[in-house]
Amino acid sequence: MDKIWNKYEDIQKELEAVVSFMEKNTKCKDKKIEGSIKELIHSGGKMLRPAFVIISSHFGNYDAEKTRSLASVIELLHMATLVHDDVVDDAKLRRGQETVQSKYGKDYAVYIGDFLFCVCFKILASSATLQSIKIDSNSMSRICLGEIDQLNSRFNSNLSVKSYLNRISGKTAELLSLSLYTGAAESGCSDGLCKQFWKIGHNIGMAFQIIDDILDYVGSNNVVGKAVGKDIKQGIFTVPFIYAANKNRRAFEPYFHKEVFSEEDVRKIIELVNNNGGITSSRELADKYTKKAFNLINRLPENRHKIILKEITEMLLKRTY
């Protein structure tokens, strides 16, 4: 369990129950499959999404068992998308550990992701309402479309900020919105409160992703565990690039029509993005979403879980960048 939860003993306990529930629901005759899913469950993710479900559940009529199921579904959906993302990205490592596709092969990873999707809907059918299932599958399809959009945009330098925001809204913000929304909705919060939680998740997700994308241009491998220039190398142009390239198209011209970038290209692009205000403008954009998130959190009913959500969001969005 990530150490960020040490401070919140009850959340930590509930997350441990989520882990047990996920293990129980992914048991299967084939021990290799069971083992590889167990590795995923214990791979050291922050468990942010299930924690969000738990936190927002406490704003309504909290039902421990139901919340545990829903939180598990969200984390399993997240795991399924990560496994498939790693297939697509050809990723060797995730959270410092070998990925499913690198360890067991791409083929295996495709089916493990599918199997996890099925487990999610099986749990949902036992513990959620039809309305929740509809919202969950809607969100999941938006996440897929966000990923496809990112694929289709590779090495397309004609991106607008708007299309970038649209893409990360699906790719990242959607599942965070869904987490906070689901907990609230299934514990009987008012429509207004549910929507407020949805927006909080959206703004946190947008800020989080923009910060993550900035780190591709300024981070150091040791600090954030993410290699600088990784996105650029894959032809994924994020908002720092978009801002800088729109400001100084002439400087970026040589890179607009390439379909492969050398190490030297990547180094040069990072320099150009930094020199043309790409980082500054992106930080301003992240700040805008961060502020919106905190404004919305501040307007939540007063209780201990509001304070937890605020502290976790601070920790999440105040990363060094």
Added chain:
Amino acid sequence: MDKIWNKYEDIQKELEAVVSFMEKNTKCKDKKIEGSIKELIHSGGKMLRPAFVIISSHFGNYDAEKTRSLASVIELLHMATLVHDDVVDDAKLRRGQETVQSKYGKDYAVYIGDFLFCVCFKILASSATLQSIKIDSNSMSRICLGEIDQLNSRFNSNLSVKSYLNRISGKTAELLSLSLYTGAAESGCSDGLCKQFWKIGHNIGMAFQIIDDILDYVGSNNVVGKAVGKDIKQGIFTVPFIYAANKNRRAFEPYFHKEVFSEEDVRKIIELVNNNGGITSSRELADKYTKKAFNLINRLPENRHKIILKEITEMLLKRTY
């Protein structure tokens, strides 16, 4: 629309409505995605599974709209599994047409499959009961496990007939069972009748897959559109191989420890399987399931759709082999 439905005008019309429904529910802003799914929908499959949903629905209180949704879900689930199977098999062609992964890339195909899964659960949440969703997701996870089992068994010559039957039960029979079961259950048929339909689907599926696997040893590329020796080359040992190898382990010994087969190996294995009773025993096994299927169909209540199911099953299981 496949010509097998020409004889059954009402089923044909209902299947056309299923096609329109699938198109409507996979519309999306990104025209490339929409287009590639449209190609899948019109790729010339037999539409057997949605037809099974329609046929068994007519044994209860037939509701055209509900049946159309459920039939579409089953066909979309089938499409999603095919897209992911093609990724895993590295398949260039399916039904004589270029596969999604060959045309648009593996990455794209992974997400298109995921997107189709999501659409299925979205439709289910609007048109089915929680009980149906639970059964559907259970079936889907069994299908995934069947596929993973097949992956894990590649180049493993220590297979038993039992483990083979278990694998094809998940991989093929499950979705046919589910099709017939879903139509019956959601139109309010008795539990007994629903179970009978489940068994009919199971026996048709088992016979169908065994016949298909025999064709890997005796078919001709022109007749069945399937290349002989394709499975062997991938290290997939099906029941003709298992029977023959268990009868004459010495003859097969040289192939037990290989992980790659040359064209000459494949030719030799086909010969050995034919000479050691592999085909004869497999035909007997297929006959056993075929007979069971017809016995169960004969015990269905008398109506026009019983006759249709019987004729379709005859057409399906009396392929030249």
